Amino acid sequence: MININQVYLSGNVVADAELRYTKTGKPVLTFRMATNKYVNEVQSTSYHNIVCWVDAELYSGLRKGDFVAVAGELRSRSYEDKKGEKHYVTEVVAQNLTYGLKQNESQSNFDGYGEEEKIPF
Numbered sequence: 001m002i003n004i005n006q007v008y009l010s011g012n013v014v015a016d017a018e019l020r021y022t023k024t025g026k027p028v029l030t031f032r033m034a035t036n037k038y039v040n041e042v043q044s045t046s047y048h049n050i051v052c053w054v055d056a057e058l059y060s061g062l063r064k065g066d067f068v069a070v071a072g073e074l075r076s077r078s079y080e081d082k083k084g085e086k087h088y089v090t091e092v093v094a095q096n097l098t099y100g101l102k103q104n105e106s107q108s109n110f111d112g113y114g115e116e117e118k119i120p121f
Helices: none
Strands: 007-013 018-021 026-040 042-052 067-080 086-098
Touching: 026 067, 042 067
Parallel strands: 042 086
Antiparallel strands: 007 026, 007 067, 018 026, 026 042, 067 086
């Protein structure tokens, strides 16, 4: 049996991305993003924690409001805070990230497709 853990999200960055380095000097980028869902013209928003190890420094320019598309896998982990309380976190570990487009830009590439030139056959 095949198990699949793949997540695809597109939405807006909620706050500027934070670039940090591990003790060994490996860069890691973290940010939160929001995705919207519409059901019967009612909007609901979900927030997602994103962790990016691949090309983290390249994506460090992500700013609040940027539209971003993320492909990755879902991971859950736990940690103890300074008070000894256990916390659980679910995050998307990004394997591929695309940003810099405006939210409707990808759709507009197909608007009017084929209107400029009539195909003769």
